[in-house]
Amino acid sequence: xxxxxxxxxxxxxxxxxxxxxxxxxxxxxxxxxxxxxxxxxxxxxxxxxxxxxxxxxxxxxxxxxxxxxxxxxxxxxxxxxxxxxxxxxxxxxxxxxxxxxxxxxxxxxxxxxxxxxxxxxxxxxxxxxxxxxxxxxxxxxxxxxxxxxxxxxxxxxx
Numbered sequence: 001x002x003x004x005x006x007x008x009x010x011x012x013x014x015x016x017x018x019x020x021x022x023x024x025x026x027x028x029x030x031x032x033x034x035x036x037x038x039x040x041x042x043x044x045x046x047x048x049x050x051x052x053x054x055x056x057x058x059x060x061x062x063x064x065x066x067x068x069x070x071x072x073x074x075x076x077x078x079x080x081x082x083x084x085x086x087x088x089x090x091x092x093x094x095x096x097x098x099x100x101x102x103x104x105x106x107x108x109x110x111x112x113x114x115x116x117x118x119x120x121x122x123x124x125x126x127x128x129x130x131x132x133x134x135x136x137x138x139x140x141x142x143x144x145x146x147x148x149x150x151x152x153x154x155x156x157x158x
Contacts, residue, residue, distance in 0.1 A: 042105040046096050053092055057085060071122040078123045086127040089118065094139050101138070116150030119143055 057063050063085050065071045065078075078086070093115060099105040108114075119128050125147075132140050 039104065039106050042099060043108075046099065046105055049092060049095075053088060056088075060085075066123050067121060068123070069121055073122045073126045078127060082123055083127050086124050087131065089124070090128065090131065090135070093118075093143070094135065097139055097142055112146045112149045115143060116146035116148075119147050120150050 057066070060081070062079070062081055065076075066082050066085055096105065100107045100111075118124050128143065132143070135143075
């Protein structure tokens with residue numbers, strides 16, 4: 001009898017408490033799902049920007065030296081177009097790095113090797129050396145570690 005009395009007196013409070021707890025759980029699950037969806041959407045946006053950037057490279061044959069591992073930057077310094085393209089790649093890479101650092105995008109596998117292989121090339125390396133002082137320290141450290149990762153097999157093991 002006493003239980004019935006307590007339930008009639010506090011039943012609405014109990015139901016309200018369960019409703020609040022259920023709502024909080026549902027909101028948490030929804031937020032987690034939305035965050036995952038947003039991260040995938042951001043990754044697709046980064047991929048689209050990457051595709052557009054490199055499509056420009058393939059449309060313009062005068063940029064082909066950017067990926068030439070034997071480009072002589074002493075006797076033939078980078079052209080304005082080559083320099084501009086590399087700066088666009090730097091901006092794109094920085095944007096994706098910042099998104100990865102802040103958990104806004106799923107980190108692509110083997111990104112260190114990809115970034116390192118680009119900045120290890122003569123023209124990107126020269127342009128990078130000329131503009132890295134304008135970049136955030138954490139981004140500079142990231143790019144430098146990627147180049148080291150590629151250049152030094154021992155760095156890959158640590």
